[in-house]
Every structure is written in structure tokens, then in C-alpha cells.
Amino acid sequence: MSKKFYIGIDIGGSNCAVIASTESMKILDRIQFSTETIRGPEFAINNLLKHASTIVGKISGYTLAAIGISCGGPLNTKKGFILSPPNLPGWDNIHITKIVQDELNAPAFLQNDANACALAEWHYGxxxxxxxxxxxxxxxxxxxxxxxxxxxxxxxxxxxxxxxxxxxxxxxxxxxxxxxxxxxxxxxxxxxxxxxxxxxxxxxxxxxxxxxxxxxxxxxxxxxxxxxxxxxxxxxxxxxxxxxxxxxxxxxxxxxxxxxxxxxxxxxxxxxxxxxxxxxxxxxxxxxxxxxxxxxxxxxxxxLGESIGDYASLSVALNGKQLQEL
Incomplete structure (x- = not known):
């Protein structure tokens, strides 16, 4: 039976990052890129999917267990929608969990960035x-x-x-x-x-x-x-x-x-x-x-300092099922 790994997706107004880790938070890979909000959500989402797919394709001996997405609100975390955050113009009613799940074939969970950071500091910081x-x-x-x-x-x-x-x-x-x-x-x-x-x-x-x-x-x-x-x-x-x-x-x-x-x-x-x-x-x-x-x-x-965004999105992946029950 292969070991599990997790993907964290940190969506910010300036930069986005895709991070892979083991269950014990050993970082396996990481890619960061500019959000370029002026080019709209499709550009950034396509980049997220491309980089996430690249990372998943490079990791052998592990099975992707879950994906955690951290993003500024407002959000509908239960249904997985990004609802027009002020720092992400044009990101209106984006069903981000479905988009990511369909691409990576693993359950995806969404959480407000402050909540995700709280989880990260609580568990690891x-x-x-x-x-x-x-x-x-x-x-x-x-x-x-x-x-x-x-x-x-x-x-x-x-x-x-x-x-x-x-x-x-x-x-x-x-x-x-x-x-x-x-x-x-x-x-x-x-x-x-x-x-x-x-x-x-x-x-x-x-x-x-x-x-x-x-x-x-x-x-x-x-x-x-x-x-x-x-x-x-x-x-x-x-x-x-x-x-x-x-x-x-x-x-x-x-x-x-x-x-x-x-x-x-x-x-x-x-x-x-x-x-x-x-x-x-x-x-x-x-x-x-x-x-x-x-x-x-x-x-x-x-x-967790400057690494908190990575830990935050990965914490959402690792705790996604419990968060859905809140």
C-alpha cells in the first residue's frame, strides 16, 4: 500500500503557491508564481492546475489523498465557492473545489486564509x-x-x-x-x-x-x-x-x-x-x-513565519473532512 501525500494551494492577491507534503508535513515539492490578477481568474486557475499536475506527476511511491485550498474571503467553504474576494477581482462564484477535484482526482477542501493559518499555528506552530x-x-x-x-x-x-x-x-x-x-x-x-x-x-x-x-x-x-x-x-x-x-x-x-x-x-x-x-x-x-x-x-x-501560507493550505488538506463537519 503506497503512502499518502497532500497538496496545498495558497491563493493570494499577489502570488499563488502549490505545495506537496507527506502526512508528517515533510515538504516534497513547491512551486510559486504571480497571480497576475489583471489577467483574470482563468489565467491563475489554469496555472494552478498546470503546476499542481506537474507536481503530482513527479511524485512516485505516494497516493494523493486530499487537496487543501487557502484563500481570502468571502467564501462558501461547505460548497467550495470563492465569492468575490476584494483582493481577487473577477473571482466571482468560482467553484474552486470542483475545478481542482476534476483535474487532480482527489477530494478538495476550501478554507478562509485566516482560519487556515489558525489551524496551521495550532497544529504546528x-x-x-x-x-x-x-x-x-x-x-x-x-x-x-x-x-x-x-x-x-x-x-x-x-x-x-x-x-x-x-x-x-x-x-x-x-x-x-x-x-x-x-x-x-x-x-x-x-x-x-x-x-x-x-x-x-x-x-x-x-x-x-x-x-x-x-x-x-x-x-x-x-x-x-x-x-x-x-x-x-x-x-x-x-x-x-x-x-x-x-x-x-x-x-x-x-x-x-x-x-x-x-x-x-x-x-x-x-x-x-x-x-x-x-x-x-x-x-x-x-x-x-x-x-x-x-x-x-x-x-x-x-x-511558522514566512512559511505559514504553505502550512495553512496543507493543514486544510490534512483536516478537510473534519472541517466539513463543523
Missing amino acids: AGKGTNNMVFLTFGTGMGAGLILNGKLYTGTNDSAGEIGHVRLAKNGPIGYNKNGSFEGFCSGAGIKRLAENIISEKMDNGKKVSFIKNRDELQKLTAKELAEAANAGDGTALKIFQISAKYLGMGISILIDIINPERIVVGSIFYRYPDLFKSICNDIIKKEALESAANACEIVPSA
Whole structure:
């Protein structure tokens, strides 16, 4: 009897990846390519199928057991549909599980990317050993994956964990189509908008910013460049991250009060630059969250780091049947 292997498909607005692994998460092969959203879903899906078929064809001595697909929402995970995610224009009502199953002749399962990342950290990363944990994406956007009482919790219609939509301030950068939202303050796009507002005001008042020469450079500024300036000690960049850290603490405090988790795992930007957030974030949690619940909860960076997308999609493949029963 041949051994089993699994395929993970990670669909993102910028890049897609196809990963093969054994049941013990030994990576057998991996291919990454640009999504090129401007060319529409058919282009990316054809590439996914081509690369997945290539990988499957190269692996001998194993039988393909299942395929896991991780993608930003909204989704219908039970029926396997991608429903117009904002970062994937034109991906409207795509029956992705059927398309993949028909091509690869194995069961395919779909899950929201934040939920898939929560599963990955819970099984293989910083959430191991917990019964109640939260994963926060803190990347291009802000979303949460919830593990409650030892199970992934997705809500009534796959909408649980959309913490980025919560308004934390009357005014602030727009995120998730809402001024002052958690995502507006705590996401790559939100931090960029916050920086544009603060630096533009400085420029209007004739003040200089060391890492930005003009408004053209400001438009091209990335959260990574801003973090590098903050780590180099630039006061303006540090102020921007201090604001983001404050609202990260406020958002986490809400989660602590409502969910009472053992651990909150934060990915992407927090994982890369924890020292820009930890002190202020922890101070806010001490002030805002219930003391007993806050004392019972650890705030930690992702343990899977830049590989979390691979582990996330593979976790969906390995746990697909159980997820369908939620």
C-alpha cells in the first residue's frame, strides 16, 4: 500500500503557491508564481492546475489523498465557492473545489486564509498545546482565525473572525471600507495610509522627513520601508508604529475580553517587527482588558513565519473532512 501525500494551494492577491507534503508535513515539492490578477481568474486557475499536475506527476511511491485550498474571503467553504474576494477581482462564484477535484482526482477542501493559518499555528506552530487560541493575520489586511474548545470556529456563514471590520476610533485610516477600523490601523495597507496622512501634514507645514524626499516617494512608501526607518530611529516612523501598536493593543483587548483565549498568535508585520509593537501593545492590554483574562493570555508572534501560507493550505488538506463537519 503506497503512502499518502497532500497538496496545498495558497491563493493570494499577489502570488499563488502549490505545495506537496507527506502526512508528517515533510515538504516534497513547491512551486510559486504571480497571480497576475489583471489577467483574470482563468489565467491563475489554469496555472494552478498546470503546476499542481506537474507536481503530482513527479511524485512516485505516494497516493494523493486530499487537496487543501487557502484563500481570502468571502467564501462558501461547505460548497467550495470563492465569492468575490476584494483582493481577487473577477473571482466571482468560482467553484474552486470542483475545478481542482476534476483535474487532480482527489477530494478538495476550501478554507478562509485566516482560519487556515489558525489551524496551521495550532497544529504546528505557536498555538500548539492550546485549547482556545486566536490567530491574527496582520498582513495586507487584518482578520482572525479562531480555535475555540479545540475546534476551528467559523460562525453561521463563514464570517467569524472578521475583527478587522471593528471600528476602534471615530476617525482614522480606512480599512475594510470603514474609517478608524482595526484593519485601518493594523495592516500593511492601513499603516501606509496612516503614514501618508502624517507625513503629508508634515510636508504641508514645511517640515522634512528623513526617509521621504517628495510626495512621489510618499506614494510609493511601503510598510517594510517604514519599519526599516523606525528601526533606524526615525521619530516620524516610530510615531506611526506607536499609533498602530496602540490600536493593536485595543483590538487584542476586545478579543481577550470576549473570547478569553490562552494565546493570541500574530503574523506577518508583527512577526517581522515585534519590537515596534510589543511594549505599547502590552501597556494598552493592561489598561483595557480584564485583568484575569489578560493574565491568562500570551501574545506571541507566529512560529511558522514566512512559511505559514504553505502550512495553512496543507493543514486544510490534512483536516478537510473534519472541517466539513463543523
